[in-house]
Amino acid sequence: MDPNIHRQAEEQVTAAGKCVAGAPGCSLNVPTEPYHPAYFMINGRSMPDDMDPNYATQYPHQPYNGDPHMHPGEITLLRIIGQGRWQHPFHEHGNHVRILARDGNLLLTPNQTLAGPLLFTTTTTPGLAMDGLFYWTAKGLNWDAYGHNPASSDPLAKLTCSPDTNGYNTSDPTAINYFEWCQDHNKPLEAHPFGDVAGAGPATLPDANLFTNGAWYGGSPYLGPNATTRAVGPTGTTPPSGTIANSPGGEAGFAFMWHSHNEREITTNNIFPGGMLMMMLVDSREFVIDETN
Numbered sequence: 048m049d050p051n052i053h054r055q056a057e058e059q060v061t062a063a064g065k066c067v068a069g070a071p072g073c074s075l076n077v078p079t080e081p082y083h084p085a086y087f088m089i090n091g092r093s094m095p096d097d098m099d100p101n102y103a104t105q106y107p108h109q110p111y112n113g114d115p116h117m118h119p120g121e122i123t124l125l126r127i128i129g130q131g132r133w134q135h136p137f138h139e140h141g142n143h144v145r146i147l148a149r150d151g152n153l154l155l156t157p158n159q160t161l162a163g164p165l166l167f168t169t170t171t172t173p174g175l176a177m178d179g180l181f182y183w184t185a186k187g188l189n190w191d192a193y194g195h196n197p198a199s200s201d202p203l204a205k206l207t208c209s210p211d212t213n214g215y216n217t218s219d220p221t222a223i224n225y226f227e228w229c230q231d232h233n234k235p236l237e238a239h240p241f242g243d244v245a246g247a248g249p250a251t252l253p254d255a256n257l258f259t260n261g262a263w264y265g266g267s268p269y270l271g272p273n274a275t276t277r278a279v280g281p282t283g284t285t286p287p288s289g290t291i292a293n294s295p296g297g298e299a300g301f302a303f304m305w306h307s308h309n310e311r312e313i314t315t316n317n318i319f320p321g322g323m324l325m326m327m328l329v330d331s332r333e334f335v336i337d338e339t340n
């Protein structure tokens with residue numbers, strides 16, 4: 048949205064003696080070039096407004112937010128529609144998107160099997176729609192995202208992982224680590240971790256007692272409230288201590304940014320961050336996702 052264009056339209060309909068917008072014979076004369084947009088939206092809202100709830104009363108005409116939730120292994124349907132005048136290189140962090148359909152038509156081979164590409168960036172085109180599938184597991188990280196620790200006395204730190212034919216832990220759909228990638232089960236991340244997570248891994252992370260957590264950091268690199276709480280240092284009063292969006296008590300999921308890769312478009316009126324930017328949240332299975340809206 049270019050505010051100059053909208054301001055000209057507003058000035059013409061509110062000027063004294065001018066015709067009333069919508070009245071017979073009334074027309075506006077607003078040049079739509081040059082076009083210098085300063086507001087960029089997803090589902091009709093800019094970040095951070097797109098993180099407010101669905102059906103928030105302040106957005107009666109933009110009911111849907113931009114924070115999809117999923118559990119590991121679940122499949123999310125994306126419906127991406129370019130509604131503006133420009134293309135937008137929309138990028139989904141966390142995994143690629145398998146394109147199913149374009150403009151509502153399945154992309155099929157002559158043998159009627161799915162033929163859609165696996166896309167790193169789902170570039171939107173004005174008026175064009177894409178449907179795609181997205182899922183996330185910890186496969187490929189090469190460390191145990193749940194922070195399992197076989198040396199722990201906590202039963203939740205010692206869950207088992209029995210691989211199905213695809214390598215995932217799927218025998219018990221009620222398991223907290225349902226759909227864990229078993230090849231990385233018990234693989235430590237950190238060389239010298241705080242708390243009750245496995246050590247002797249490859250990474251040395253910043254001392255959690257010495258740096259400030261942002262609103263989206265749950266206080267540990269691990270998935271789930273149990274792992275996050277176990278990863279606390281001995282002082283106990285420092286992070287994780289309950290962050291705004293991603294607290295161990297509430298959610299403790301992984302937040303992946305989904306956003307325009309044209310970084311001009313992740314600003315609002317020239318301020319970063321904003322605009323065409325949202326978060327996809329992978330929630331640990333303790334967190335019940337409300338799908339009623």
Ligand SMILES: [Cu+2]
Nearest residue numbers: 138140304306
């Ligand atoms: Cu990115």
